[in-house]
Amino acid sequence: xxxxxxxxxxxxxxxxxxxxxxxxxxxxxxxxxxxxxxxxxxxxxxxxxxxxxxxxxxxxxxxxxxxxxxxxxxxxxxxxxxxxxxxxxxxxxxxxxxxxxxxxxxxxxxxxxxxxxxxxxxxxxxxxxxxxxxxxxxxxxxxxxxxxxxxxxxxxxxxxxxxxxxxxxxxxxxxxxxxxxxxxxxxxxxxxxxxxxxxxxxxxxxxxxxxxxxxxxxxxxxxxxxxxxxxxxxxxxxxxxxxxxxxxxxxxxxxxxxxxxxxxxxxxxxxxxxxxxxxxxxxxxxxxxxxxxxxxxxxxxxxxxxxxxxxxxxxxxxxxxxxxxxxxxxxxxxxxxxxxxxxxxxxxxxxxxxxxxxxxxxxxxxxxxxxxxxxxxxxxxxxxxxxxxxxxxxxxxxxxxxxxxxxxxxxxxxxxxxxxxxxxxxxxxxxxxxxxxxxxxxx
Amino acid sequence: xxxxxxxxxxxxxxxxxxxxxxxxxxxxxxxxxxxxxxxxxxxxxxxxxxxxxxxxxxxxxxxxxxxxxxxxxxxxxxxxxxxxxxxxxxxxxxxxxxxxxxxxxxxxxxxxxxxxxxxxxxxxxxxxxxxxxxxxxxxxxxxxxxxxxxxxxxxxxxxxxxxxxxxxxxxxxxxxxxxxxxxxxxxxxxxxxxxxxxxxxxxxxxxxxxxxxxxxxxxxxxxxxxxxxxxxxxxxxxxxxxxxxxxxxxxxxxxxxxxxxxxxxxxxxxxxxxxxxxxxxxxxxxxxxxxxxxxxxx
Numbered sequence: 001x002x003x004x005x006x007x008x009x010x011x012x013x014x015x016x017x018x019x020x021x022x023x024x025x026x027x028x029x030x031x032x033x034x035x036x037x038x039x040x041x042x043x044x045x046x047x048x049x050x051x052x053x054x055x056x057x058x059x060x061x062x063x064x065x066x067x068x069x070x071x072x073x074x075x076x077x078x079x080x081x082x083x084x085x086x087x088x089x090x091x092x093x094x095x096x097x098x099x100x101x102x103x104x105x106x107x108x109x110x111x112x113x114x115x116x117x118x119x120x121x122x123x124x125x126x127x128x129x130x131x132x133x134x135x136x137x138x139x140x141x142x143x144x145x146x147x148x149x150x151x152x153x154x155x156x157x158x159x160x161x162x163x164x165x166x167x168x169x170x171x172x173x174x175x176x177x178x179x180x181x182x183x184x185x186x187x188x189x190x191x192x193x194x195x196x197x198x199x200x201x202x203x204x205x206x207x208x209x210x211x212x213x214x215x216x217x218x219x220x221x222x223x224x225x226x227x228x229x230x231x232x233x234x235x236x237x238x239x240x241x242x243x244x245x246x247x248x249x250x251x252x253x254x255x256x257x258x259x260x261x262x263x264x265x266x267x268x269x270x271x272x273x274x275x276x277x278x279x280x281x282x283x284x285x286x287x288x289x290x291x292x293x294x295x296x297x298x299x300x301x302x303x304x305x306x307x308x309x310x311x312x313x314x315x316x317x318x319x320x321x322x323x324x325x326x327x328x329x330x331x332x333x334x335x336x337x338x339x340x341x342x343x344x345x346x347x348x349x350x351x352x353x354x355x356x357x358x359x360x361x362x363x364x365x366x367x368x369x370x371x372x373x374x375x376x377x378x379x380x381x382x383x384x385x386x387x388x389x390x391x392x393x394x395x396x397x398x399x400x401x402x403x404x405x406x407x408x409x410x411x412x413x414x415x416x417x418x419x420x421x422x423x424x425x426x427x428x429x430x431x432x433x434x435x436x437x438x439x440x441x442x443x
Numbered sequence: 444x445x446x447x448x449x450x451x452x453x454x455x456x457x458x459x460x461x462x463x464x465x466x467x468x469x470x471x472x473x474x475x476x477x478x479x480x481x482x483x484x485x486x487x488x489x490x491x492x493x494x495x496x497x498x499x500x501x502x503x504x505x506x507x508x509x510x511x512x513x514x515x516x517x518x519x520x521x522x523x524x525x526x527x528x529x530x531x532x533x534x535x536x537x538x539x540x541x542x543x544x545x546x547x548x549x550x551x552x553x554x555x556x557x558x559x560x561x562x563x564x565x566x567x568x569x570x571x572x573x574x575x576x577x578x579x580x581x582x583x584x585x586x587x588x589x590x591x592x593x594x595x596x597x598x599x600x601x602x603x604x605x606x607x608x609x610x611x612x613x614x615x616x617x618x619x620x621x622x623x624x625x626x627x628x629x630x631x632x633x634x635x636x637x638x639x640x641x642x643x644x645x646x647x648x649x650x651x652x653x654x655x656x657x658x659x660x661x662x663x664x665x666x667x668x669x670x671x672x673x674x675x676x677x678x679x680x681x682x683x684x685x686x687x688x689x690x691x692x693x694x695x696x697x698x699x700x701x702x703x704x705x706x707x708x709x710x711x712x713x714x715x716x717x718x719x720x721x722x723x724x725x726x727x728x729x730x731x732x733x734x735x736x737x738x739x740x741x
Binding site for chain 2: 003005006009010013017241242245246247249250251252253254255256420
């Protein structure tokens with residue numbers, strides 16, 4: 001018979017102790033800030049490069065072949081944005097800023113020079129970045145020469161495509177129809193893909209959506225797995241501290257091992273959940289800010305899978321946490337405890353090791369097997385639901401959950417027995433047989 | 444039904460037998476000494492009482508009923524190997540321990556303050572435990588054991604690490620408990636404390652109870668036929684004395700031979716003109732008894 005008042009007391013003590021820890025506060029609130037700072041630091045060089053690139057660059061052209069027929073400066077674009085991206089950014093009202101940042105708009109000028117010494121003088125005076133020379137036999141040879149000042153000049157490569165486009169325009173102008181010119185410049189303006197469902201329905205295949213359906217569940221799985229591992233880590237840490245501080249006997253004389261275990265699971269699990277809520281809130285806030293972009297890109301948040309996944313992960317946390325706490329308590333210090341409980345973490349991470357197979361065959365044999373194993377059920381069910389919701393039967397979800405809940409009940413009982421034995425162990429660790437014998441006796 | 448009774452308790456760890464067949468009772472309101480050398484099985488017995496470990500055989504009766512977990516909310520326990528949460532504040536730790544014993548948060552907090560005051564540490568409530576000296580920590584632990592006014596309290600080596608002033612403080616706390624009709628089990632190696640505080644004792648050796656009873660009875664039972672004599676002058680030759688030992692300038696310890704009665708020794712001394720200023724039966728100290736039992740001389 002479990003006494004809820006004891007569980008509540010242990011849970012509230014562990015919860016308050018954990019959330020007041022510097023390490024916890026730093027991880028919970030500092031991690032997103034750290035990520036933002038990291039992003040900021042990483043973007044500083046990019047900003048300077050972008051700023052530099054956005055400056056108008058002038059290249060000279062000596063056209064001895066007479067193809068370009070330039071009388072004055074000609075402005076060319078450095079590149080073009082794909083339709084999908086343009087539409088998505090348009091929905092978010094971001095086209096201008098992205099074009100500015102990514103230099104999609106014209107910022108390259110070709111300036112005609114009749115003589116090479118003029119062009120060279122302009123190069124020395126830094127009025128142009130370099131100059132192209134097209135010889136008289138260009139039509140036969142197709143050789144375009146670029147002259148640059150001595151140095152690395154990596155940016156010069158960016159002027160090749162605009163020159164190519166300019167040459168195309170001038171070569172085809174008047175010889176072929178306008179739309180042919182356009183097709184020659186850009187043979188495929190837009191890629192469209194279609195999916196045929198088993199019922200014969202035709203649906204547009206959205207690359208972003210497919211990508212999202214893979215990335216989103218993996219991201220959520222990693223996040224939740226991380227929180228399970230972190231919460232379990234807190235459990236081990238708290239127990240190791242109690243062993244090191246020698247408060248174990250007082251605790252065991254005041255509450256049953258399974259009451260202490262349940263209290264710790266609850267208190268530290270709540271601390272872990274709070275951490276996840278903080279992180280998810282930040283992710284959701286970011287998602288809301290870019291909601292229209294995500295919608296236009298066809299990215300659907302798999303709410304059903306997330307909801308089911310959360311329920312599974314609570315059970316998974318209790319399951320893994322009990323085992324980790326039970327085996328972790330056998331260690332005489334933090335390091336030893338972590339070593340002893342690492343196998344449970346590895347088992348839990350199995351679906352991520354086989355993630356490519358699961359993505360390829362979400363309803364394949366491996367996926368079906370992993371669905372019924374308590375260690376892997378939560379992640380596998382979530383992945384299967386996100387990748388191919390109609391492919392997973394409701395009884396598979398329900399059955400897998402029941403197996404997980406039953407295993408959790410057994411794990412708590414087994415964990416509590418090991419916990420009782422482990423908490424009182426001092427000095428050299430006894431053999432596995434003796435531990436199991438003591439665990440059996442403590443029932 | 445007994446207040447507390449151990450009935451044929453057995454406990455072994457693998458092939459090692461810690462407790463063989465232990466039975467004894469503790470009466471309500473007494474201070475009971477649980478004695479024994481290191482490794483005798485005292486801690487195992489206390490842990491069985493506190494339901495930390497389970498016996499292989501035997502039963503315990505507590506508060507007149509069959510032992511159950513719920514009874515332990517009325518039992519305080521100061522283990523020999525003890526500690527506190529070092530990173531927490533003293534008041535937080537005491538409140539937590541009080542709540543684990545069933546007190547509400549407010550009551551546990553109020554009693555913690557009261558007990559800190561009682562052990563002379565009123566000012567340390569807001570301190571982190573790691574800031575406490577060893578002796579302070581010891582007193583905080585005693586406060587944590589007693590703050591919920593347990594009907595039965597098990598104190599395992601409560602005097603370890605305390606200076607004489609604080610030893611006196613703990614002695615007073617134990618005696619206060621007896622005055623209030625509360626029961627205390629005292630496990631200690633300090634035999635002078637056993638003599639000063641305990642009503643009855645059980646001495647466990649190699650997992651078995653070898654001495655059990657009232658302290659005065661035990662001391663009489665295990666004493667040699669000896670008298671201590673104080674004299675103003677030399678000790679005359681007296682019949683019926685097997686051996687005399689001079690303790691100091693004016694005091695002798697006489698071991699009586701056979702059935703010799705102390706009164707006949709006194710009469711003989713007076714008859715021989717000795718100036719007797721002190722004459723008493725020498726009772727064996729608990730320390731002597733302990734050593735004799737453990738070394739197999741008793």
